[in-house]
Structure formats: C-alpha cells, structure tokens
Amino acid sequence: xxxxxxxxxxxxxxxxxxKAELHVHHVGSASPxxxxxxxxxxxxxxxxxxxxxxERYFTFRDFAHFxxxxxxxxxxxxxxxxxxxxxxxxxxxxARQNIRYAELTVTPxxxxxxxxxxxxxxxxxxxxxxxxxREFGVTLRWCFDIPGELGLPAAEDTAxxxxxxxxxxxxxxxxxxxxxxxxxxxxxxxxxxxIAAGLHSVPHAGExxxxxxxxxxxxxxxxxxxxxxxxxxRDPRLLAHLAERQIPLEICPTSNVATRSVPSLxxxxxxxxxxxxxxxxxxxxxxxxxxxxxxxxxxxxARLLGLDAAGxxxxxxxxxxxxxxxxxxxxxxxxxxxxxxxxxxx
Numbered sequence: 001x002x003x004x005x006x007x008x009x010x011x012x013x014x015x016x017x018x019k020a021e022l023h024v025h026h027v028g029s030a031s032p033x034x035x036x037x038x039x040x041x042x043x044x045x046x047x048x049x050x051x052x053x054x055e056r057y058f059t060f061r062d063f064a065h066f067x068x069x070x071x072x073x074x075x076x077x078x079x080x081x082x083x084x085x086x087x088x089x090x091x092x093x094x095a096r097q098n099i100r101y102a103e104l105t106v107t108p109x110x111x112x113x114x115x116x117x118x119x120x121x122x123x124x125x126x127x128x129x130x131x132x133x134r135e136f137g138v139t140l141r142w143c144f145d146i147p148g149e150l151g152l153p154a155a156e157d158t159a160x161x162x163x164x165x166x167x168x169x170x171x172x173x174x175x176x177x178x179x180x181x182x183x184x185x186x187x188x189x190x191x192x193x194x195i196a197a198g199l200h201s202v203p204h205a206g207e208x209x210x211x212x213x214x215x216x217x218x219x220x221x222x223x224x225x226x227x228x229x230x231x232x233x234r235d236p237r238l239l240a241h242l243a244e245r246q247i248p249l250e251i252c253p254t255s256n257v258a259t260r261s262v263p264s265l266x267x268x269x270x271x272x273x274x275x276x277x278x279x280x281x282x283x284x285x286x287x288x289x290x291x292x293x294x295x296x297x298x299x300x301x302a303r304l305l306g307l308d309a310a311g312x313x314x315x316x317x318x319x320x321x322x323x324x325x326x327x328x329x330x331x332x333x334x335x336x337x338x339x340x341x342x343x344x345x346x
Contacts (some may be wrong), residue, residue, distance in 0.1 A: 009346050012300045013309045018142060018336045020101040020319040021094070021283055021294050023227055023250035025145075025176075027074050027107070028286025029090045035288070038086075047061035047072050058289045063208050063259045067149065067178055070286070074110045083124035091140060093130030097295050100333055101139045101325055103172055107147050109154045110162050122167045129169045141324065142170045143202055144194075146187060148177035155210065159190040163197040171324040172226040174227065175203035175217075184216035191221040200224050200324055201249075208261050211235035223247070225322060231320035232278070233269035248322035253300045254292040270304050281319040313341040 030038070039047040047055050060066040063302050077083055087104075094102055106125060112118045124251035129140045132215035144162040146155045162173055175187055184205060191201055204227035216233050217223040218241075229249040232238045242249070253269055256262040260297035262269070273280055282301045284294045320333050 010302055010309060010312065011295075011299060013344060013346065014295050014302070014312060015286065016098060016340065017298070017313065017316055018333060019099050019294060019316050020325070020333060020341060021099055021322050022103050022225065022248075022281050022319055022323055023105070023252055023283035023285060024102060024268075024294075025075060025105045025107075025286050026087065026090070027110075028070060029093070029104070029284075030073065030086055031089065031093055031288050034086060034089050035073060038327060039285065040084060041082075042076055042078060045072065045076055047076060054288075056321045058291070060258055060260070062147055063178060063180075063261065066259045066289075067345070069108075070289070073289075074107070075114065077111050078114060078116070079118040080116055080124040083116065083121055084128050087125050087128030087140075091128065091136050091138045094138050094294075095136035097293060099138060099294060100336070101141075101320075101323060101329070103141045103171065103324065105143045105145045105176065106160075107145045107176065109150065109157045110147055112157070112161070113154075118161055118165055120259050122161075122165055126169060128222070139171060139329070140170075142167065143172040143174045144199075144243045145174040145176045146190065148175055148179075148182040149180075150177070152186065155187050155190040159193050162194050162199060166197070170199065172200040172202075175205075175221070176227070177204075179205065179207060179209040179213055184213060185220040186219045187302050194276060195222060202227060204228055207232040207256065208259070211238045214238060218247070225250060227332065228252065228256070228261075230262065231275070232268050233272045233276075236276075239276040239278060242279075248279045248281055248318070249273060250283050251280050251301070252283045252285035252324070253297060253304070254290050258290040265300060265304065268304060270301060274305060277316060279322060281322050282315055282317075283319075309344055309346055310341060313337050 009182050032054045036051045039049045131137050146158045201223045202225045203217045203221050206214035207228035210231050225248045227250050287293050
C-alpha cells in the first residue's frame, strides 16, 4: 500500500479541524436534499425536485444569473416550518464538518414579504438555533442582511426587524445582493441605526465591483469586516489601510469563481491579500449552490497559499479572532484548535 501523500494528510487534518465560519448564507446553505424536499412541497416552483438535476440548475452564467437562481430558492421558504427545518438541517451539515461556530447571514425581508409573519420567522430561527447547539454542538449567530437589489424599502424593513424584534442570536447587520447599480452610501442611515442598536457592520463589498465599493463600506457603513473584498487587491492604499487596522476580509474562493467575479482559482487574489498583511478568513458563502463546503475551501486556500497544517490552523484561528463570539468562547475555540494541531501526528 502506498504511503499517504501530504495532500491527503492535509485533507484529513482539515476535516477534523475545529472551525468557525463567518460568511455563509442561510438559504444558500440548503443542501440538495433539503432544496429538493422544499421544491416537492411547493410544486409551482421552477427549482428541480430531483437532487441530481440541481447541479445543472446551480451552474451560473454570471453574478446576475446567480441572483436569479438564488431568489428562486428563497421563494421555496414559505412558512415558519420551512425556516425551522432549513436552519436545523444547515446546523447538522455544519457539525459534520466540525464547524463549532457560525455567523449565518439571514435575509428576513425576503421571507416576510412572501407571507411569513416576522415574529414567526424570528421564533423559527431561534428555535432552530437553540436545538442546534443542544443536538449538534454548533453555536449559531445571525447577521441580518439587506437584499440590496430590493432597495431602500427592504433596508427599512430589515433595520426595523433587527432593531425592534431583535432575536437573541443576532450580532450583526449586513448588505448583500448585486453591487453594480446599488451604491453602498444610500444604505448609510440603516447601518447607522443598526450600529446604534449595538450590532456590528458587515456589508458585502468589492466582489463584483472595484476597491471604491470597499472604501464606501468602510467610510459610509463603518464596516468592521468586509464580505468578500477581493478587489481591494487592486488598490495599494486600501490594502495598507486594511492591513494596518486589521479589518478582516471574508474570503470565499470557489464562490468568486462560480459567480465569474474571478476568472479561475489560479487567478484568485487571496495570495496578494495575505502578502499585503490583510487579515483573511476562509468561508463557503452558498456552499451547495457552488458545489463546495467549508472543508473544501480550506483545501483551496491551503493550495493557493502553500500552507501546511500549522498554516491552516492559523487560518482557522483568524476566523475565531474576527468573529463576534464572546471572549470566553473565542478563547475556548482557539484553545481547541491549538490542541488539535498539537496532537496532529503530521
């Protein structure tokens, strides 16, 4: 029998590594099994009922097409039981990857406007959150996300729910959807309100647009972390700013290729960001839609950066450091990562 290669050893290491994830979307984390089950419950949807057909369905021409397909899956979430089931099963899948803590990006406006009462939505995600921690040992927290393509009315509704109906697990306020045509500064009043209510600012920026969008997120939305931010690599002054202040980027390599924001993994700017001293975290974004998982994204990052087990463990600790987990929880998870690395025979 041949000896295991360094690559297979690292795959095994990553699979068992305790991890935190900071950029992963609620509906976008639905596994093919759950999507197909929801599609079967709602047969008027264009989403395939066969899990095997979903791979073709989840092939995107560009970012706009991705948003179109994403919305079709959002439309499968029609009642509180759909919300609870989806959230619970996401946590089950996370536990299988040794994800201990995740900040799940939730877009409540998209579900509420389709008829789920806002209070029922909050109760469903909170019920799933507490059961996930009890059953799977996964700690979930929420980022309430403005669907930018729906404009200021959606921003107002998201801010209202975040500030007035604030569920216990809510820690941050975000902005997603297409960047082109939706400038960040118009959302400033809603971020101001959320920040005043004690929430952290974590908008998407600089994925399908240039570094100017990242600057807007920092100066107008007071971003503490940036979702994606990959095009910061095109602006040396922005790179220096991010590095000096250690403002984390939530990097999702496979997602960036799938949405055509980056031509290929070989051309991904992750190495440039790290070389500039930027604090990066590794994330999966919408994993089943992109045919990936957090473990896979760690393998991709390890290849791009030439990391060994110790380097991968440091990436995992970056996510813990950049998270909004409480200090005791951060210390505990960081110590678990250190202990895992120390016990690793490689």
